[in-house]
Amino acid sequence: xxERTDLPDxxxxxxxxxxxxxxTYLAFGQQIQPLSERFHETLGQGGDWGxxxxxxxxxLKTALTRAxxxxxxxxxxxxxxxxxxxxxxxxxxxxxIAPPVGANAGAWRVYQQLQSQYLDGLxxxxxxxxxxxxxxxxxxxxxxxxxxxxxxxxxxxVECNEETYGRMLRSLDYAMLNxxxxxxxxxxxxxxxxxx
Amino acid sequence: MIGPTPAQIAEELRxxxxxxxxxxxxxxxxxxxxxxxxxxxxVHQEDKLILxxxxxxxxxxxxxxxxxxxxxxxxxxxxxxxxxxxxIRGLLDAGLDIYLIDWGYPDAxxxxxxxxxxxxxxxxxxxxxxxxxxxxxxxxxxxxxxxGALSLCFTALHPGKIRNLVTMVTPVDFHxxxxxxxxxxxxxxxxxxxxxxGNLPGQLLNFTFLSLSPFRLAGQKYVDLVDILDxxxxxxxxLRMEKWIFDSxxxxxxxxxxxxxxxxxxxxxxxxxxVIGGQRVDLHDVTMPVLNVYASQDHLVPPAASRAxxxxxxxxxxxxxxxxxxxxxxxxxxxxxxxxPPAIAAWLLAR
Numbered sequence: 001x002x003e004r005t006d007l008p009d010x011x012x013x014x015x016x017x018x019x020x021x022x023x024t025y026l027a028f029g030q031q032i033q034p035l036s037e038r039f040h041e042t043l044g045q046g047g048d049w050g051x052x053x054x055x056x057x058x059x060l061k062t063a064l065t066r067a068x069x070x071x072x073x074x075x076x077x078x079x080x081x082x083x084x085x086x087x088x089x090x091x092x093x094x095x096x097i098a099p100p101v102g103a104n105a106g107a108w109r110v111y112q113q114l115q116s117q118y119l120d121g122l123x124x125x126x127x128x129x130x131x132x133x134x135x136x137x138x139x140x141x142x143x144x145x146x147x148x149x150x151x152x153x154x155x156x157x158v159e160c161n162e163e164t165y166g167r168m169l170r171s172l173d174y175a176m177l178n179x180x181x182x183x184x185x186x187x188x189x190x191x192x193x194x195x196x
Numbered sequence: 197m198i199g200p201t202p203a204q205i206a207e208e209l210r211x212x213x214x215x216x217x218x219x220x221x222x223x224x225x226x227x228x229x230x231x232x233x234x235x236x237x238x239v240h241q242e243d244k245l246i247l248x249x250x251x252x253x254x255x256x257x258x259x260x261x262x263x264x265x266x267x268x269x270x271x272x273x274x275x276x277x278x279x280x281x282x283x284i285r286g287l288l289d290a291g292l293d294i295y296l297i298d299w300g301y302p303d304a305x306x307x308x309x310x311x312x313x314x315x316x317x318x319x320x321x322x323x324x325x326x327x328x329x330x331x332x333x334x335x336x337x338x339x340x341x342x343x344g345a346l347s348l349c350f351t352a353l354h355p356g357k358i359r360n361l362v363t364m365v366t367p368v369d370f371h372x373x374x375x376x377x378x379x380x381x382x383x384x385x386x387x388x389x390x391x392x393x394g395n396l397p398g399q400l401l402n403f404t405f406l407s408l409s410p411f412r413l414a415g416q417k418y419v420d421l422v423d424i425l426d427x428x429x430x431x432x433x434x435l436r437m438e439k440w441i442f443d444s445x446x447x448x449x450x451x452x453x454x455x456x457x458x459x460x461x462x463x464x465x466x467x468x469x470x471v472i473g474g475q476r477v478d479l480h481d482v483t484m485p486v487l488n489v490y491a492s493q494d495h496l497v498p499p500a501a502s503r504a505x506x507x508x509x510x511x512x513x514x515x516x517x518x519x520x521x522x523x524x525x526x527x528x529x530x531x532x533x534x535x536x537p538p539a540i541a542a543w544l545l546a547r
């Protein structure tokens with residue numbers, strides 16, 4: 001009496017989830033390569049690698065801001081910080097409760113304003129995560145520990161993002177914003193207009 | 197120190213891409229993903245609910261049946277995910293007679309189903325069916341997660357029908373400081389949500405759960421998947437979990453309204469203020485033996501939320517079982533298979 005699911009059943013595995021995150025990982029690698037290059041150059045020349053690290057992360061943060069403003073101009077970087085939004089899209093949240101065409105214009109405007117605040121919050125956690133990652137790399141270097149692989153760096157990036165995102169998630173401000181955002185999105189619907 | 201050189205990073209990326217490409221072949225050849233492996237028979241049906249009896253694995257199972265009440269969220273085959281990850285199998289092997297409620301998938305016609313329907317009518321009818329079938333005044337009841345909260349309500353209202361109660365990763369105090377789900381729903385206008393949408397879309401719940409840890413649960417997990425893409429069995433195990441995670445039934449509107457407001461937002465269960473079908477639920481009326489199983493690293497139902505039951509139920513035979521793991525690991529990890537079913541069975545068989 002086993003229940004069967006054939007791909008790509010909506011309740012089964014969506015290979016796009018895998019491909020999207022694989023692309024994110026590859027984009028991460030491309031962002032890290034210059035850091036590695038500069039680090040090894042600096043090390044070879046007996047320079048201040050800590051300063052090199054700081055400069056690289058500053059550049060990353062600047063580029064991140066640009067990527068947010070113009071995701072198409074910086075698709076690789078945009079992919080790194082929009083992982084949460086990609087997740088939402090992948091899970092079909094927007095499809096699940098997206099307002100219909102011609103939704104209440106006032107409510108839609110309120111929703112967009114709140115969504116903008118939400119994106120600002122995500123952007124800040126992404127920046128904070130880069131700060132934290134820089135700090136963790138410095139701490140490791142001070143302790144004489146070496147990051148052995150790109151995957152280890154990626155795992156550290158994930159850990160830092162989880163930490164800064166988690167801090168935001170658990171804040172009172174976020175709880176309020178989350179509530180207002182969902183309430184605003186729902187308000188775009190007409191009562192009884194059940195989304196498909 | 198950053199060990200890998202640019203060339204080594206390039207090589208790592210190339211290797212990753214190659215594994216991904218090769219892995220596509222594994223994915224294509226996997227065939228259907230099966231879950232819910234043990235043979236079972238439907239014994240009672242009401243609306244979309246089906247009550248299943250799992251075929252016993254001993255000649256003479258324990259005479260008092262155990263009814264498992266799963267949450268309305270996600271699907272109950274988590275209890276019997278695959279051959280070597282099945283709590284139900286462990287309970288059957290220990291000699292118990294196991295029944296499980298499958299709630300089905302609510303649709304628009306179910307939006308007016310209330311908690312009273314789920315607790316008094318659906319659970320109540322299943323309990324009565326088993327009492328009659330087994331010629332017993334009372335049966336054993338096991339509630340899982342939200343199903344545990346529903347079971348507590350039923351048991352408090354009908355203590356004479358339940359001989360022993362097992363609660364698994366069950367929230368009782370919804371306002372412990374570390375309850376992130378309560379935190380997220382605190383400012384949601386639940387009335388607006390339900391009045392507008394009717395049923396709550398399962399996809400929204402999915403997003404909420406995954407958004408608690410998005411970089412791990414929706415990112416890193418899939419990068420790690422690439423590491424095992426050459427192992428068809430490991431990929432199948434992964435996909436079974438994926439199937440379960442994304443298999444989220446919509447929530448019947450009225451039941452969701454009361455659960456979200458009374459349990460999450462106003463914490464009425466522990467205060468003794470929940471009213472089901474006009475009857476107040478007082479957990480002090482839960483006087484039969486209680487085994488409360490919780491997971492020490494549960495990020496959805498924090499241990500303190502479960503353990504609060506100790507201070508408010510009326511049982512003089514209250515025990516706790518702590519499992520070192522998370523909300524999902526308590527069903528599917530290897531350690532859970534070895535520890536949880538034998539412990540529950542031993543506790544039940546001694547009573």
